[in-house]
Amino acid sequence: MFSTTGNKMKETVLINKHKSLNGKMASFNGYNMPLWYKSAKNEHLSVLKDVGIFDTSHMSFFTIEGGEVSELLDLSFSRVLDHLKVNHLIYGLFLDDKNFVIDDSVIYKFSENKFFVIVNCGMDEIVINHLKSFDLYRCKIVNYSHRLAKIDVQGPKSLKLLENYMGEELFNNFGYFTFKGSFDNGNILISRSGYTGEFGFELYVESDKAPKLWDTLLELGSDLGITPCGLASRDSLRTGAGLPLSHQDIGPWPFGNTPWDFCVENRFLNSPFYTYSYVGYDVRKLHESTKGDVLFNKSIIGRVLTCVTEVSITRIDEEILSITSDNLPRDYSVKGLVSGFIRVNIPLEYGDIVILNDGKRELKVQIVKNIRPNRTARLSINRIRREYE
Known part of the structure; x- marks a missing residue:
């Protein structure tokens, strides 16, 4: 997924912001992008508890x-x-x-x-x-790929941040997967959406307006615990949310029998493969996030698509909980669990145990319907105001 070598990389209009924040930079699909700034784990957790800001202008x-x-x-x-x-x-x-x-x-x-x-x-x-x-x-x-920039603000306090910037009235009637505004003439298109599974927004602006917007949001969010976030936490967050990465979890094979069959309507799908999400029992992951065999009853049945440590979940009495779960014991230390997606050639049941093997390490993991519980993406504006402001 990420590379630190290669030919001259492209840069987003926010490259100097990433450098000034001492971002750990690497190549992502030809772009020089921040993997993290201080800690990928803390960036991940900030999106669940407070608010994170992402440069996604490479889209x-x-x-x-x-x-x-x-x-x-x-x-x-x-x-x-x-x-x-x-x-x-x-x-x-x-x-x-x-x-x-x-x-x-x-x-x-x-x-x-x-x-x-x-x-x-x-x-x-x-x-x-x-x-x-x-x-x-x-x-x-x-x-518009080289004319627009995109900044994502994700997490329950993203509402308060943007209310401080744009006023409360704009958000009084703002449903999930709707948008307001326009990116023409220096304006901002704001969409209630994102790639983390948590409550948040995506902002589109003309490229030359993005650096000032980035700085303004960081300043306004300083009292809200805002954290600049890189692609590593974006990857672990989207995995925990059960969202696919194109050309990795979905790609050049027949689409079907996946957790995302909802996104295909009026199509006849006849795939010989089955894609499942899984959660393991500790923080260990494979040495490479996309290489490894899947074994069931000692037979190889497929391959690993994604393997990350989802740092915000844990198991208690076989129940998977997140740091935002109401029934998580007080002061319980959540270290995280390995999670991701596999593609196999036989159907499995939720609860089945499979083994991931990359030739160096074996991991026991369980097939699950959902990875990270208590995601906030679909919560109403009123509930977010009530619980997080």
């Missing part, structure tokens, strides 16, 4: 509009968009004709004939060319 963005845009997206995207309301967004997949995942995506509905598409780092031209291959449909596509 790719484009708009698509025209009279036939709905028909084009219906052919190429895994979700039916007819029911999607203006100022709402939806998660889904761009699939090829074999039901292999080209990339996962979040699509924002600007109007009946205009959508804003977010894809992964470096995937803009690939997805745009895929859309253009449906040449029966004439739509205008504008690539």
Whole structure:
């Protein structure tokens, strides 16, 4: 996933901010990005307890509009968009004709004939060319990948932070997976969404406005425990939230039999593979996060897709709890548990025990439906105000 070597890397507009914070930098899909600043573990925990701020400007963005845009997206995207309301967004997949995942995506509905598409780092031209291959449909596509920056504020105190910056009224009626505003003319598009499983927002601004916005949010959040967060905590948070990483947990194999089957509508899926989430019994993980065999009854049945230490969960009497669980004993020290995703060639049941083996280490892990309990992403604005302000 991460590399510290290679050719000259791209940089986001916030590169000097990362350097001034002494970020541990590494290559991620060709971008020089911070893995962490002081501690990936503390950054992870800050998102559950307070608020973390992420530079996600390496992502790719484009708009698509025209009279036939709905028909084009219906052919190429895994979700039916007819029911999607203006100022709402939806998660889904761009699939090829074999039901292999080209990339996962979040699509924002600007109007009946205009959508804003977010894809992964470096995937803009690939997805745009895929859309253009449906040449029966004439739509205008504008690539914003080098014109916009994206900053995520995630965690229960992100609401108080942004209320301090934008005023409380904006957030009085702000549902999950909706957005407000625009990134045109120096404005901010703010979306109640994110890649951590916790309550939070994603902000889109013109690139030259991002450094000032970053500094302002850090200053306003100083009394709220704000923590700059890198890609390492982003990875452990998304894993604990049960969210896939494109080209790792989903990719060039038939999509289906996964925890994310909800994101495919009106498609016939016939995959010979089964993807499951798992949680282990201690903090140890494999030596490489994406290499290892999966054994069941001493037979190899598949491979490891993701393996991280989810630092905010523990087991007590075989129940998986997080640091935010109401029934976690007072002053209990949570060290974390290994967790992630596997892809296997036989169906398994929740509760089954499998072994992960990378040739150097064996880990006993359990198939589970959810990894980190008590996630806050979908909590109402009123509840967040009541419990965290």
